[in-house]
Amino acid sequence: MEAYLSEWLGLMVRWFHVIAGVAWIGASFYFVWLDNHLREPPAWKKQQGIKGDLWAIHGGGIYEVAKYQLGPKEMPRELHWFKWEAYSTWLSGMTLLFIVYYLGSPGYLIDPTKADISLGTGVAIGLGTLALVMAIYEALIRSPLAHNGKAFGLVLFAILLLVDWGLFQVFSGRGAYIHVGAVIGTIMVANVFLGIIPSQRALVNAVHAGKEPDERVARLAALSKLRSTHNNYLTLPVIFIMISNHYPMLYGHPQGWAILAAIGFITAFARHYFNLRHRDINRPSILVAAAAMTVVLIWVIAPTPTTSTSTATAAVSDETVAQILETHCVACHAESPTQPGFQSAPAGIRLENLSLLADHNGKVRQAAVDTHYMPLGNMTGMTEEEREQLGLWLNGQ
Ligand code: HEC
Incomplete structure (x- = not known):
């Protein structure tokens, strides 16, 4: 019952998070437009x-x-601020991070084959990274670096790359991905909370007082512009990261961090096209280049044919494979899982017998043979040899 209710809680929060995010990014797209x-x-x-x-x-x-230019002579009684969209997106996102990764099955966050850390240590690393990167960003945007938009962009990319690589060394691929997304989301909401809103408040106060904005207000406004430019470029990558959580071919890849970096770059670059177009500069070559880079990426990360993905079908007995399922998969992938915290077969995939296994041939190959994403966190210690056997058996189907 507890697992069932916690599934519902996760679903409700996720639903709310998506709605809040749509409202935030939608409003932000609208105002840029x-x-x-x-x-x-x-x-x-x-x-x-x-x-x-x-x-x-x-x-x-x-x-x-x-x-x-500045404001009307008299402030209207009602002025809409557009800030709760951002705050509620972040708050619901953090709640979801806790429900799924910190309080849910440890396998989502921890991968003992990468770093054998406790869930508590993982949570500390996760939250510590969010706070640290946000503090560094805030220090940088208040430093002289903020005068050079391009240099700032490069430094920001380098920092995110380091976070991405570092987290990938200690967390499961999926855990690392979601934390890079959370780092970006935290920078974005801090931009609203610590920069854009205070600057708007200063402007409104100046209008109220009937004054021309002084140097402080102008400086805040210029910084605010830089912050919203960053947010604008981060929207496409952050949304991509949120949905990439459903694609083990990305985060389950041994170089998952590099894939994330490449896609982050490509999506931010694609955003550049729309930003230019809004300024009446139409440069379709940007979109063509982004598409070409995507094709190259798809090709580069394609699973290399090992014996198991080739057509080899050495005899692996049904008993051997049934035993592998029993030892490594069925605790979760069953109609009524015995693994604590699971209410129903994850991803709707049941693996209680060989015909069910054959039904999910492609997905199982990807999750447990081509990548090591399954069993979750390799809690059961599945060996290379067993993966190979599973792959060979699947070839015969
Ligand atoms: C500890 C529980 C657990 C064990 C053990 C486990 N899985 Fe999973 N599996 C999950 C969860 C949770 C998901 C859903 C992950 C997600 O939402 O991305 C999943 C998803 C999958 C998917 C779908 C991936 C996709 O493309 O969305 C496949 C295939 C899969 N598992 C195969 C296996 C196989 C094969 C084994 C045994 C070798 C195994 N799993 C063992 C928990 C487990």
């Missing part, structure tokens, strides 16, 4: 301090949007 499509307003609007004008039609109504 808006900013880049503002046109010069007619003279009478300029006189009121409006610097950008835009008309749109949606849901059967026509909208007129105006962006002020």
Whole structure:
């Protein structure tokens, strides 16, 4: 019953997390789009301090949007801030991190073949990394490096690469991936909480006081712009990482960290195309290059044909394979798993007998032969020889 209820809890939080994320990123895409499509307003609007004008039609109504240079003479009674989308995405994401990785089955986070650490140590490393990287980012964005956008971008990429590589050495592939995603998400929400919102508050205060913004307000605004540029480039990678959790071919790969880095780079680069296009610069070569890099990546990480993925079918008896399933898989992959914490067959895959195994041929090969992603965390100590035997038997099907 406990496992069942915790499944529901995970599902509800995940559902909420996705909705909050859609609202956050959707609003952020919308405002980037808006900013880049503002046109010069007619003279009478300029006189009121409006610097950008835009008309749109949606849901059967026509909208007129105006962006002020600073603000209206008098602040409206109601001003929408768009901050809870970001905060609730992060809070629900952290809750999910706890439910699935810190309080759920240790196999999601820990892989004893990489680092034989306790779950407690894993949690400390995970949370410590989030706090440390956020602190480093905050120190950097307040340093002179912030004056050089390109150099900052490179340093940020290098830091994330190091985090990615480092976490991959101590966590399971999946655990490492989700933590890189959480690091990026934390930087993004800190950008909102520690930079963008305080800067907006300073601007609103200046308008209230009827003052021209002083140097401090202008500096905060410039930094805020850099922070939102970073967030903008991080949106596609962070969403990719969230969904990559369902693809063991990526995080289960021995060089999973390099794959993550490559995809992070490609997706941020693709975002660049849209940013340029919003500024009326159309450079499709960027998308073509991103697509070409993706094709190269797919080719490079394709599983190398070992004896087991080739067509060899040395005789491996049904009994041997049934024994392998019994020892290494069935505790979880059964209608009623005996492994504590599991309520039903994970990923809907039951492996109680050989015909069920044959039904899932491709997936099983990928999870337990081509990669070592299964058994989860290799809790049962499955050997290379057993993987080889499983692969050979699957070839015969
Ligand atoms: C400790 C529990 C556990 C054991 C033991 C285990 N698995 Fe899994 N398996 C899981 C979980 C949990 C998932 C779902 C992972 C996810 O959501 O990515 C899964 C998913 C899978 C998948 C689907 C992967 C995909 O593409 O989504 C396959 C195939 C699989 N396991 C095969 C095996 C085989 C073969 C064995 C035995 C050699 C095994 N598992 C042992 C827990 C286990």
